[in-house]
Structures are given as structure tokens and as C-alpha cells.
Amino acid sequence: MSRRGDITMVLREARWEQLAFWRNPAAAVFTGAFPVMFLVIFGTINQGSRIAFYGGIRFAQYYVPAIISFSMMGACYTALAMQLVNRRESGILKRTRATPLPAWAVIASQILSSLVVGLLVSLLVGIIGVAAYGVHVYWSRLPVFIVVMLLGGLSLAALGLLVGSLVPNMDAAPGIVNFIFFPIVFLSGTFYPIKATSLVSQIMQWLPLRPFTLSMFRVFDPRGGPLIDFRDLLVLAAWGVGSAVLAARVFRWEPKH
């Protein structure tokens, strides 16, 4: 098949994935409503407060980009990992393997679909941030925003596919996936800013979510420092490449017997 045919195939498949995803109430609520809920709760609690160690900027100006990275993690890591386990254990993945749809197209369409979900939730978070909390958007930084979104989303998706492949069965999935998810979210300063000089930050800067959150924050940072921290982007990319290489080795089409 031609390259155009391949692209069409992935786009078509991703469209079906979208349809199925938003019809699944559990996925839609956890992935879509959670970030909005956290935004409203923390945004309202901290309304009017400022962050001293970020030069006294308004809380929401940090918090909205942080919740955008949280949204991407929910869509590209958590939802993708859970979906992978679910499909594998229920036999849907094995069933798909029987069709001419190539393996790479199965994976690519699911990653693409998770990126779209993350983007839609991020847009919702951004709109609420602007409308309710007066967050300022720097439109000239849009290209950097897109690069950070894509890099973060792809890296987290690779991690999601890796963790989903390592999960032994459906019963273990929520525990393992969230056991990794929640501590990283809290310690990465996603719900509350963490000083860059703190020990927590020194450790978490080598995990994927902290570099992602900080890179996203730079796009919204009113102080006008450097828009890109290459070490952060490299750490993020390294996690993505490493996860993808490992995931390709441990990926399974069928449940373990």
C-alpha cells in the first residue's frame, strides 16, 4: 500500500478510536473530568495567591500549564496503558492481529488517538484557565507549545505502552498503572509548585513528568526567561525512546497463559 494509503488508514483507525473512547464513560470521566476537577479545586483555593519563588507570579499562571501536562499524562500514559491491558486481556488485540491491519498501524492509531484526547482536554483546561482564572496566553510561543505537547505526549504514550505490556493481567492493571502515576504527579509539582533547588525536584527532574511540566510552564511563564530548557526536553525524549525500545520487546498480543 502507498504511503498515503498508510496515513489514511491510521487516521481512519484513530477516528474509530476516538468514537469508542468518548463513548466509554469510565475513560471519558477519568481522562476528561479529572484535570478539570483539579483545576477548579486548586484554582479556586489558591485564587489570588502568588508564587514567591517564581518571582511572585499568579498561581494560575503556573497551575494551568501544570494541569495541561497532567491532562496529557492522563490521556497518553494512564488511559493508553489501561486500554492496552484491557484489549489484550479481553482478546480484542489478538482478534485485531487476525486482520490485515498492520501491527504498527494498530499502535500508531492508538497513540494518535491518545494525543488527540490529551489535546482536547488540554484545550478545555486552557479555556477554563483563561475564562475563570485570567491566565495569559502568549500566542507567539505557540510553536514551542506544540513541540512540547508532541514530545511529552509521545514520550508518555511510549511509557504507557511499556507499563501496559508489563502488567500481567487486568486485575493488576489499575494498581500498577496508578502506583506509578500518582506519586510522580504529586512529586513533580503538578498539583503544587516545587522549588527547583529542593531535593524532590533534584530527583524528579530525571523522571519524565517534571521536565514536561516545567517545559509547559515556560510557555506560560510571564517572566520571559528562556522558552526551552534542552536538558528537560532531552530527559523527556530519552524516556520516550527508552520506553519505546523496551515496549517493543515486551509487547504481547495475547494474555499470558
Add this chain to the structure above:
Amino acid sequence: MLGGPGCPLAPAIGNSETITVWHRRSQPLTPSGSANFSDVSAVIVDGLRKSYGSVEAVRGVSFAVEPGEVFALLGPNGAGKTTTLGVLEGYRDRDEGRVEVLGTDPAVGGRALRERVGIVLQDIAVQPYLTVRESLRRTSGYYPRPRAVDEVIDLVGLGEQAATRVRRLSGGQQRRLDLALAVIGRPDLLFLDEPTTGFDAAARREAWALVRDLRDLGTTILLTTHYMDEAQALADRIAVIDHGRLVAEGTPETVGGRDTAESVVRFTLPDHDDATGVPMPDGATAAGGVVTVRTTEPLSYLYTLSSWAMRHDVRVEGLSVGRPSLEDVYLQLTRDPL
């Protein structure tokens, strides 16, 4: 041929209302198979071996499935049916032996082969949040020359459920969707792994009618089953597999020497207290007024019996001539561990 007057199960098939609906479809179905492989077997298995650890699941199985036929792998649970099918489907690698599916090694067949083969696995696995029609439209997009979605919905009798989300279908309806998904790509060859396990009697008859429809459309079908009546009702040829080995192969009429085995003649003599004077060849028994005669020449025995009865004006009642059923043969073949 199966389904004709010679098949004792045939008259029961048309009774179900659902099936009547299936056969009253508005447009004729388009046949399977653009490929012409008339002089090539659809499936060749030659000396197949497959072990899981120290367990030898398949121990040297050989058979061939010819284009256009329904071939049944019949055997008890754990006989090696699903493992054999798994190798043919490309899910399992093999330890030894030659395997060809539509002229290709399934281990390396890839996309081109998967475009021509339909697979129904033992477990139902369908995307729960799409509707029946959406699922079929999605899957039809994977194939170069798919059947029309509505045609296939008609074929499996899911017309009323076309707009229903899959998770709201009954188990039997999900099974039918599973089958619909397997044939939407107009496969030349269809693998069915225990297609009616867990079905009630009516659902089995419906599934059987569906398999016959697909066969009539030119689809070659390889199915596994542990139901003897299913193999008898559907298959043109049967291979009996047990403990990883083929123990018999043939048509439902001949498998396991059914056609050459002794016939059993039974009758009662209501006016006779004992069997004195009755023609009784060797091995015949008379118990409780019922005479049982085993013979390889039932016709000539019946001639002897009837002329004796006429001559002596004896009433013979409840006369039956039976051949060993497929079940008798099957139980005989799979009774002893090899």
C-alpha cells in the same frame, strides 16, 4: 452430500424462524474467492509437531483441506485442535512439520495472507463501544475487496441490532458479530474454533445454517469441534484428533470404518417365548424377547429372516437395522489413551 435427504439432521434445520429470515434476504450474496486455487489445497498440514514445555500438544498431525469444502477437526478437549488451528492462523510457531495456508507459510504470510483468511477465535472479542454497523464498517476498511456491510449484517441476522452498541448485545449476538467480522473481508478460507461451544440447541442450528450459507458462497471452512453431531451435520470431511494425533479421517459416512463396520439388526418376536428356530448367526443374542444380530451382510440376513417369518407365519416387530453412529465410532477411537 450433507444437508440433503441423506442427512438425518437436515429436516430440522428449516424450522427456526430466524433462519427463515436469513434465507429471505433481498439480494443474492456475492460469492467468496477471487483467487483460483482449484489445483492447490487450501490447507496443508504435514507432520506438524508442537510442544509447550514438556507437554506435546500436537504429535505429528497431517491432513489437507481442499478448496470449497468444510473440514472438521473433531476431538475431545485438550486433543490438540486449538493448537493446530493456532499454528495455521499464524498465532503459534511450530516445532516441526510443513504447514501451508492458501499456498503460504502462515508464520511468514503477513498482511497478504490475512487479507484472504477469516478467523473466529474461541472467545468472543469485540470492541464494546461501537455499534454493530460501525464495527463492520471499521473492519471492512482493512480489506481490499470487502463484502457490503449490510449484506453481512443480513447474513448473520443482526439487522435489528445494526445500530446497537456491541456491549448491549447478547452473548449469541456477539458471537454472530464475531463471525460477521471474520467474513466481511470476503475470505477464501475461514477458521472457526469451536464455533458453537456454549450455544443452546436453537442457536447451534442457526450457526450451522450460517456455516452452510458460507460454504455455499464458496468459502473453504476449517472448523474444530468436540461435538460429533456438529461434525456430522456440517463437514464434508472429518479428521478425528486425540492426544495430539490424528486417529481417523474420512467423510462423516466413512470415518473410522463406519461404512464397513458390522450392522446391528434388532427385532422382537411377540408370539414367541424363546428364540427357538429363529435364524441366529454367530454372535446373535436374544434377551427379554429382543433379538440382536450383528452382521456385515444385513441384506442377506434380512432375506433369511423374512423368508423364515413368512414360512412359519411369525410376526416380527420393532425391526431396526442400524449402523454404528459417528458417536459410537468417535468414542471407540478416543476411548484409550495412545
